[in-house]
Amino acid sequence: MIGGEDGGWLTVAGLGPGSEALITPEVNAALNEASDVIGYIPYVARVGSRAGLTLHPSDNRVELDRAAHALELAAQGRRVVVVSSGDPGVFAMAAAIFEALEAGPARWRDLDIRVLPGITAMLAASARAGAPLGHDFCAINLSDNLKPWSLIERRLRLAAEADFAMAFYNPRSRTRSEGFARVLELLREVCGPERPVLFARAVSTPDEQLRFVPLGQACADMADMRTMVIVGSSLTRIIERAAGPILYTPRSAPCLAS
Amino acid sequence: MIGGEDGGWLTVAGLGPGSEALITPEVNAALNEASDVIGYIPYVARVGSRAGLTLHPSDNRVELDRAAHALELAAQGRRVVVVSSGDPGVFAMAAAIFEALEAGPARWRDLDIRVLPGITAMLAASARAGAPLGHDFCAINLSDNLKPWSLIERRLRLAAEADFAMAFYNPRSRTRSEGFARVLELLREVCGPERPVLFARAVSTPDEQLRFVPLGQACADMADMRTMVIVGSSLTRIIERAAGPILYTPRSAPCLAS
Structure with a gap:
């Protein structure tokens, strides 16, 4: 048992990129002790239902409401696991x-709160x-839901100048592809057309698909909401x-x- | 059984930061099927010995020899796991x-080669x-064993200008602390003395120790070879x-x- 005798607790746990073989024993132990599991619908769907466990799936873009709900349940003495895909500390x-x-x-602030790391999408994609x-x-x-486009652009230019390899989360929103098309255009200007790019979709799931293209041939349609994009450094x-x-x-x- | 009927294979596996509760089931399965485990002495020591398993611990700084040895054993039909701490794809x-x-x-190039991700040190430290x-x-x-100091310095300045949070691996070598002292000095110039810094030592092991200090009070002695350093962004x-x-x-x- 985690936490106090009768006390509630809140654990934020990473489910990894999709495969059960990539979930840590620590996360499975927390899920086994939970009274409540909270998270975005498809992530909660990955947790098996059982007697004594209440599942609280919620839609995207309600993260703060979901967080407050989780904290309040823990304050009421529930054993709460908030689930994220990948690692809960990386854009989650x-x-x-x-x-x-x-x-x-x-x-x-007196609550027992823990964060349990998971295999984040960029490292699963990189390994594959x-x-x-x-x-x-x-x-x-x-x-660009949570930050201005100008900051994204400035950060991309400096990252390219620093010659970092770059891992991109959320390259495309549900509805728009213009932002990612501009990212690719900007990177082509700074890095040239030969720079290798990886599109890694749904890694470790039955839908997994890897695609390797030079930057000059990369286009926004190659990514969807389940795609991780990695752009190489000059090396x-x-x-x-x-x-x-x-x-x-x-x-x-x-x-x-x- | 991974790989062909009688064929050898090579798997590069991440053992995570230290605790067994952070090793993925996929990595444990590979270790259970291995005939040979190869790696740096303290990482190989984390793998239990058993009948039919040959352990090949080797010293630091012989990574290329170790890699060639692993490839050659796999080519001879052995089932080889090369172990890294953390994630094998991150500075490993x-x-x-x-x-x-x-x-x-x-x-x-015809060998069956897989990389299995692990919980990398920065994400374990971040979660804690x-x-x-x-x-x-x-x-x-x-x-700076593998790159010039001038590149490290240039990359740090650009990363600070881009306002990234920064995770530093290998802040100190076995013998020297001057490099890391220069890093802290450079960051103080660019980011100011209030920026929060985390020194996270041996996360998930019995020796775990976390220390939070503002950049103005950070000094090189706060890190050793088992320490991960995270410097926050302006936010x-x-x-x-x-x-x-x-x-x-x-x-x-x-x-x-x-």
């Missing part, structure tokens, strides 16, 4: 929980493709093989290409 | 394997502290609580602080 529910905690009643994040890299959320290489290409970035950087 | 053995593969005999990597971030290896905040502080970066960035 952990930050939303702490935003709600900070804005909420002081008594919430080889090791494109084997040297310095950055992770950028391309959704990222492809090894061709009969069994399929390997994308990797060597550990050494002899000098900056600029 | 996966890139070394592909460097050796690319430089080695053509027959190696709250969610400091909850907005855009970068990961930088501070070791990273601390929530004070009786149970210990929470460090997190909100999901929203209203505008760039510059």
Whole structure:
């Protein structure tokens, strides 16, 4: 039993990218002890129902309401797991929980709160493709729901100048592709058309699909809401093989290409 | 059974940051099927010995020799797992394997090679502290064994200008602390003394220790070879609580602080 004798607790847990073989034992233990599981509909659907467990699926874009609900249930003595896909600390529910905690009643600060890491999408995608994040890299959320487009653009230019490999979360919203098309255009200007790009869709699920293209051939339609995009650094290489290409970035950087 | 009927295979597997509760079922399955486990001494020591399993511990800084050895054993029909701490694709053995593969005999390219992701140190540290990597971030290896100091410095300046939270791997070598002291000095110049810094040592092991300090009070001695350092972005905040502080970066960035 986690937490006090009769006390509630709140655990924010990462379910990994999709396969059960990628869920840590720690997360499974928390789910087994939970009285309530809260999260975005498709993530809650990954948790099996059982006697004594209440599932609380909710829609996208209600993260703060969901976070406050989870905190309040824990304050009432429930054993609450908030589930995220991937890792809860990477563009997911952990930050939303702490935003709600900070804005909420002081008594919430006495709650037993834990975050349990998970296999985040960029590392699952990287492993399937080889090791494109084997040297310095950055992770950028391309959704402009929560930040201005000007900041995304500025960050992309500086990241390219720093010669990071780049992992992009949420390349496309449900309805729009213009933002991601502009990202690709900007990167082509700075990095040139030969830079390797990985589109990794639904890694570790039956829908998994990997696509390797040079930046000059990358287009926004190659990503959907289940796609992770990784753009290599100037050093990222492809090894061709009969069994399929390997994308990797060597550990050494002899000098900056600029 | 992974791979062909009698064929050897090579799997590069991430053991996570230390606790067995953070090793994925996929990695445990590979270890159970292995005939040979290869890696740096303390990582191989985490794998239990059993009949039919040969352990090949080796010292640090021999990554390419180790990689070639692993590939050659797999080519001889052995079932080989190369173990890394954390995630094998993040400053670890996966890139070394592909460097050796690319430089080695053509027959190696027909081998069955897989990379299995693991919980990387920065995400384990982030989860323990709250969610400091909850907005855009970068990961930088501070070791200058494999890249020039000038590149590290240039990348740090650009990353700070982009207002990334930053996760630093290998802040200190076995013998030297000057490099990391220069990193802290550079960041103080660019980010100011109030920026929150997390020193997270040996997360998920009995030696775990977290320390939260403002950048102005951070010094190189606070890190050793088992320490992960996370420096917040301009938006990273601390929530004070009786149970210990929470460090997190909100999901929203209203505008760039510059």
